[in-house]
Amino acid sequence: EPEVTQTPSHQVTQMGQEVILRCVPISNHLYFYWYRQILGQKVEFLVSFYNNEISEKSEIFDDQFSVERPDGSNFTLKIRSTKLEDSAMYFCASGGQGADYGYTFGSGTRLTVV
């Protein structure tokens, strides 16, 4: 079964450092997303990406965040200057066309900011 692949599975970074989280969506999918889940809390939407541009972003997705699809397969989330409160599990997801657009989540990257 096709999978959304995320790397790394766990990243520890110093406060103020930049991190890039990487995702390889399912190959024929057109819609890409990043979500995050702080430990013990809800899964929260960050950003959606379609046709090489952001289609929607949440209040969380401020100027320190950016997304990129640098080639035909990768989808990245960059956090420019990490804060302690950015510590969370970050999930990438991708979805295809059609009415059934319950999309597939990757296994996640656990980001720990120290």
Next chain:
Amino acid sequence: QKEVEQNSGPLSVPEGAIASLNCTYSDRGSQSFFWYRQYSGKSPELIMFIYSNGDKEDGRFTAQLNKASQYVSLLIRDSQPSDSATYLCAGSGSARQLTFGSGTQLTVLP
């Protein structure tokens, strides 16, 4: 503010029983609703989606949607210990982004 509300539980049912999970939503513009299962430390896994009023069945799972009452539910028949997980309800927005509830923790007792 779009909200999806779930009873956080925990909900315990004996093996073989029916588990009933409920969800309400505030955004009348939401068109589709999703149930995801999340095991501890893992990513959400799609169980079902529903966008029409009424019931939708898939194996042991039945989703129910009542748009007038802004209510979504999930029934799990013949519950198994492997069904023990947190169940997340989510509603979709215009860009297909999902607003998740806080989840209901289900424990199926052998």
